[in-house]
Amino acid sequence: MEIRTMEYYLAVVREGTISAAAESLHVAQPSLSRQMKELEDELHTTLFIRGNRKITLTEEGMILRKRAEEMVRLAQMTQEEIAQVRNNITGTVRIGAGESHAFHYLSRAASEIVKRQPDIHFQIVSGDTEDLMDQLNSGLIDFALIFTEVDHTLYQNIELPAEDGFGVLMPKDCELSRKEQIHYSDLEGLSLIISRAALPIFSNSEEFAHLHIVATYNLIYNASLLVEDGLGYAICFDKLINTTGDSHLCQRPLVPETKKPGNLIWKKYQILSPAVQMFIDVVRQTIN
Secondary structure: OOHHHHHHHHHHHHHOOHHHHHHHHOOOHHHHHHHHHHHHHHHOOOOEEEOOOOEEEOHHHHHHHHHHHHHHHHHHHHHHHHHHHHOOOOEEEEEEEOOOOOHHHHHHHHHHHHHHOOOEEEEEEEOOHHHHHHHHHOOOOOEEEEOOOOOOOOEEEEEOOOOEEEEEEEEOOOHHHHOOOEEHHHHOOOEEEEEOOOHHHHOOOOOHHHOEEEEEEOOHHHHHHHHHOOOOEEEEEOOOOOOOOOOOEEEEEEEOOOEEOOEEEEEOOOOOOHHHHHHHHHHHHHHO
């Protein structure tokens, strides 16, 4: 069994179908199907139950998945150790992130890595969960920072400490700004602007169901302009907009308090470059 064959096998497991795996690997579907059949012949067993929409692993297939992960990881570790001996780790780490104070954990890790390995570069893409998941699944980014539930069958994750609370962004001279805290009842009858990523967080709240949403957004700066120009009040994470000095805006905490931990996620069953693996390791060190 070759390492590349194990990588292909894990891609099939990850993507759920031969065709999707072939597309992600940029290989021809017939060639990938043939290699999986040859792998089954080599092991004298059936690894997949091929359904109409998605494959299901047999018990033997699940055993191989575990061992394949170990084999691929061992190969990665070997590559990393050789690269570290040469002290010349290069590459680009591509991160997609929603706007959040929790991004500090990632920026600190990036800063530390560049001190050690100046030839590693970072590419940061901003967006909400929906956009970032599309890009992660398409292989356009290595990581996504999200604030929704993690599907642990498809992704590995590092949970970041919960630092982000929700607040209401509003003009400094409005009547609501006189309050120290904002309750849901204070928002009834007002026009609200809410992050698209926050909608699933609040959707199960009975109080939230009675509120009037006039717009959604995925970048808080744009939402702040909508507030300045009188469209409504923005529900957003705190600490993102500077409301000091000559700003026309202020922010008040939304109660009862809702704090959401961020999750840094990446796809399971894929080869990680030394630069990407180093980023995972340093993020873990940063939060401990």
